[in-house]
Amino acid sequence: MARILIAGESWMTTSTHVKGVDAFSVHSYTEGVGPLRDALVARGHEVVHLPAHRVPGEFPGDAAALSAYDLVVLSDIGANSIQLAPAVFERAEPGEDRLGALRDWVGDGGALLMVGGYLSFSGFEAKAAFRQTVLADVLPVTMLAEDDRVERPAGVVPTVVEAGHAALGGAGESWPLLLGYNRVVAKEGxxxxxxxxxxxxxxxxxxxxxxxxxxxxxxxxxxAPPAFCEQWPGYADLFDGLVRWLAKA
Structure with a gap:
């Protein structure tokens, strides 16, 4: 069993309804962490979810805080949300270099997984901005300097090159299609x-x-359409395998 912190995977939406000469705004809050959290909990892992709006104020800032976990997952949450704590951004007070702490923690034996999205890797209009941070040294991929999203609305089927890799958890060779991803380049090795x-x-x-x-x-x-994240039995196998390989569980 691994202790996992998932940061991100939530969002707030504001929409404006216009009815003739009148208009009003409505707001909603959504969490997308459910499929991943539920799959990992079902495999015996302990999962703490830190929603996106709480990341600036609560993301772990040093090795002691990070040591509560075996694995940190960053999913659809940009570098600014991690680095710009309220005291730093709103009051110009020096604070913790939280990405630096995360880098050092991984280097000392921790584990990191970045999951794709509009605010992962470089992201939408490069606003995720991880390429300019120390996590660029940690991740096994080189990030693009521009918007790295590849939208595939007709779907793209993954190709499993090494089905027996332990990190895939026995998910098999036949995977459902996906509707997009972040384009990155694998580092040497x-x-x-x-x-x-x-x-x-x-x-x-x-x-x-x-x-x-x-x-x-x-x-x-x-x-990740429902056929991938809700109906495919290999989804839980895959992320359980990733967790166990990364955390050496």
Whole structure:
């Protein structure tokens, strides 16, 4: 069993309804972490979810706080949300270098998984901005300097190159289609057991004494349709395998 922190995978939406000369706004809050959290809990792991709006104020800032976990998962949450704590951004007070702490923690034996999305890797209009951070050294992939999203509305079927890799958890060779992913380039020496076209879907590597991984598509809609994240038995196998390989569980 691994202790896992999942940061991100939630969002707030504001929409404006216009009815003739009148208009009003409505707001909603959504969590997309359900499929991933439920799959991992069902496999015996302990999962703590830190929603996106709580990340700036509560993301672990040093090795002591990170040591409560075996694996940190960043999913659809940009670098700014991690680095810009309220005291830093709103009051100009020096604070913790939380990405630096995460890098050092992985190097000392921790584990990191980045899951794709509009605010993962480089992301939408490059706003995720991880390429400019120290996590660029940790991840087993090189990120693009521009918007790295590859939208595949007709679907793209992953190609499993190494079905027997332990990090895939026995998910098999036949995977459902995905609707998009973040384009990255595998670093020299990285293991890439699954691809989409010519691009990595699953990439794995080491950093110091720790391990880091990338799953470049989503863990929930829209890039991961229900056929992938809700109906496919291999979904739980895959993410359980990734957790166990990364955390050396």
């Amino acid at each position: 990285a293991e890439v057991p699954v691809v989409v076209g010519d691009d990595p879907l699953v990439a794995l590597g080491t950093f110091g004494a720790g391990r880091a991984g990338a799953f470049t598509s989503d863990c929930s809609p829209h890039w």
